[in-house]
Amino acid sequence: MTQPADTEPAGPPLRGAIDVHAHFLTPRLRAAMEAAGHGQPDGMPAVPDWSPEAALAMMDRTGIAAALLSVSSPGVHYGDDTAARELARAVNDEGAAVVRDHPGRFGLLASLPLPDLSDALAETRYAIEDLGADGITLLTSYAGRHLGDPYYEPLMAELDRYCAVVFLHPTSPPCWEATSLGRPRPMLEFPFETTRAVANLVLNGVLDRYPAIRFVVPHAGAALPVLADRIGAFAVATQDPPVDVLGALRGLYYDVAGLPLPRQLPALLTLTDADHILYGSDYPYTPDWALHGLAQALAGSDVLTRDQRESVWRGSAEGLFPRLAPSPVGRD
Numbered sequence: 001m002t003q004p005a006d007t008e009p010a011g012p013p014l015r016g017a018i019d020v021h022a023h024f025l026t027p028r029l030r031a032a033m034e035a036a037g038h039g040q041p042d043g044m045p046a047v048p049d050w051s052p053e054a055a056l057a058m059m060d061r062t063g064i065a066a067a068l069l070s071v072s073s074p075g076v077h078y079g080d081d082t083a084a085r086e087l088a089r090a091v092n093d094e095g096a097a098v099v100r101d102h103p104g105r106f107g108l109l110a111s112l113p114l115p116d117l118s119d120a121l122a123e124t125r126y127a128i129e130d131l132g133a134d135g136i137t138l139l140t141s142y143a144g145r146h147l148g149d150p151y152y153e154p155l156m157a158e159l160d161r162y163c164a165v166v167f168l169h170p171t172s173p174p175c176w177e178a179t180s181l182g183r184p185r186p187m188l189e190f191p192f193e194t195t196r197a198v199a200n201l202v203l204n205g206v207l208d209r210y211p212a213i214r215f216v217v218p219h220a221g222a223a224l225p226v227l228a229d230r231i232g233a234f235a236v237a238t239q240d241p242p243v244d245v246l247g248a249l250r251g252l253y254y255d256v257a258g259l260p261l262p263r264q265l266p267a268l269l270t271l272t273d274a275d276h277i278l279y280g281s282d283y284p285y286t287p288d289w290a291l292h293g294l295a296q297a298l299a300g301s302d303v304l305t306r307d308q309r310e311s312v313w314r315g316s317a318e319g320l321f322p323r324l325a326p327s328p329v330g331r332d
Helices: 027-035 052-062 081-101 117-130 150-161 185-203 224-238 245-250 264-268 288-300 306-320
Strands: 017-023 064-070 106-110 135-139 165-169 214-217 253-255
Touching: 017 052, 017 306, 027 081, 052 064, 052 288, 064 081, 064 165, 081 106, 081 117, 106 117, 117 135, 117 150, 165 185, 185 214, 185 224, 185 245, 224 245, 224 264
Parallel strands: 017 064, 064 106, 106 135, 135 165, 165 214, 214 253
Antiparallel strands: none
């Protein structure tokens, strides 16, 4: 019996994917999180275990060729500017060391000690110029200010100057006690925080002023595929001049970390094309057994054609991270 033309052969489900939504936790970061009261980050049960060796084993089993490492929520700032500056530098140095040890398998999306803007600007320059970071990670808000706020204009200008790839990640809002319904914040708050931040970037014209920044929106666009038309209608009716919300959203990049099937990915494909969609695992916050099952479901779904799968698995990411483009599975 011959194999259908548009199905994948047996083996690891992803076959050479570049994972743009992969987190790392060094011993120093874990200790700092726990000391600051973040031993159950954003209401999750615990800080997960992570090591390069465990990550590589998961990647080989799943077929992930390379992973871009970032720090998840709550980031590196726990209330003290000096401590945040030191922790950001330490974590970025440690992440860069992992990349040096495994140059074909890992990349680094560096963390910034926001909301301290001067330290964030200095760390941006250090991460890109001295460490060779592949991009920058930004949380959706800091100290109650969502991205898109005028406060961040100097940082946006600097990121634009570097033509940086900026990976967005949601975090708990200051009012989470009143809005999370007592549930872990990744359940409800994270998708809405992502949606708020991206809407603010669009509506305040940040994407127009800084077109060289390549933003990656997590979790299949959060609520944006559903709310895009509503946001766009209000932008036309209430802003002068009106904002082309759908055009702006179409040009962003989106990863598929989380639960993109059966509903989110089809909705996202009405907002943008597969050339703007990237694979994301959310490891280790998504454990390896669940990640592998999600990857199998994604690989076996008929939502994407063969060509679209190739684009999502790695083609789109190769354009953003050309250093990782030639990396085959198993290269170390």
